[in-house]
Amino acid sequence: MKRLDGQLALVTGSSRGIGAKVAEGLADRGCDVILHGRKNENTLHTKKLLVSKGVKVYSVEGELSTLEGVNQIVQQVEAIGHVDILYNNAGLSNIYKPIFEYTMEDWHEIMQVNVYSLTFLCNAFAPAMKEKGYGRIVNVSSGIQDQPHLVAYSVSKAAVDKYTKDLSFELKDSDIKVSYIDPGWIKTDLGGPDAENDLDSVLPGMLIPVLLDKEDATGQGFRAQDYKGKEI
Numbered sequence: 001m002k003r004l005d006g007q008l009a010l011v012t013g014s015s016r017g018i019g020a021k022v023a024e025g026l027a028d029r030g031c032d033v034i035l036h037g038r039k040n041e042n043t044l045h046t047k048k049l050l051v052s053k054g055v056k057v058y059s060v061e062g063e064l065s066t067l068e069g070v071n072q073i074v075q076q077v078e079a080i081g082h083v084d085i086l087y088n089n090a091g092l093s094n095i096y097k098p099i100f101e102y103t104m105e106d107w108h109e110i111m112q113v114n115v116y117s118l119t120f121l122c123n124a125f126a127p128a129m130k131e132k133g134y135g136r137i138v139n140v141s142s143g144i145q146d147q148p149h150l151v152a153y154s155v156s157k158a159a160v161d162k163y164t165k166d167l168s169f170e171l172k173d174s175d176i177k178v179s180y181i182d183p184g185w186i187k188t189d190l191g192g193p194d195a196e197n198d199l200d201s202v203l204p205g206m207l208i209p210v211l212l213d214k215e216d217a218t219g220q221g222f223r224a225q226d227y228k229g230k231e232i
């Protein structure tokens with residue numbers, strides 16, 4: 001099993017759902033983890049689980065729907081230390097309505113959390129990775145298709161894919177691999193109880209972009225379900 005001992009990862013939205021599972025997978029490989037939720041108390045359960053694995057675990061809190069919230073997260077993380085792995089997992093899909101009824105506010109809310117804040121976190125941490133000569137940035141996308149009632153969500157994820165490719169090109173001459181990944185349709189608060197995959201199925205796939213080697217390509221898109229049941 002490839003290890004990540006001594007590295008420090010920030011996993012946004014790791015209070016529950018897919019982010020909590022990713023944090024668990026990282027800790028199982030010896031990676032220290034900074035958990036994030038809107039409130040520190042939301043990460044307590046995940047924190048307890050990870051501490052039992054013998055890695056260092058920290059929590060930061062903050063809203064990704066405002067620039068102020070993003071800046072607060074960045075300040076808390078910088079006080080902890082250098083981030084080797086930025087796992088942009090937090091996201092929301094809270095609007096379900098006919099495509100022609102989408103308002104400016106609907107678009108703004110989804111794009112702010114799923115896209116703009118993600119780019120600001122990359123702005124905050126990628127330059128230090130570049131200076132150090134190493135980093136892994138993972139942006140969580142989606143395989144959503146043909147769901148016009150969720151158009152703002154699906155467009156936000158298409159934007160994540162495109163942003164990832166542009167950022168990877170910017171960093172292509174360094175050992176910073178920037179990837180996007182579709183977890184699959186997963187039973188979480190966001191995915192709902194009818195989703196086709198259990199939460200456990202996101203591992204080990206969600207770790208693939210973190211485990212890339214220097215000679216591997218950057219700017220790749222992955223699907224976590226392709227690695228279901230495999231040893232990595």
Ligand SMILES: NC(=O)c1ccc[n+]([C@@H]2O[C@H](COP(=O)([O-])OP(=O)(O)OC[C@H]3O[C@@H](n4cnc5c(N)ncnc54)[C@H](OP(=O)(O)O)[C@@H]3O)[C@@H](O)[C@H]2O)c1
Binds near residue numbers: 017019186
């Ligand atoms: N579940 C699926 O089927 C599925 C499919 C494709 C892609 N995805 C993507 O996978 C990622 C994780 O989804 P999930 O299903 O695990 O979702 P989830 O269970 O609803 O968890 C969402 C996480 O994001 C955080 N979050 C939500 N809104 C936030 C905000 N405004 N500011 C700061 N943090 C916020 C939450 O923090 P709090 O606990 O503090 O609220 C929580 O940790 C998302 O990017 C999602 O789009 C999910």
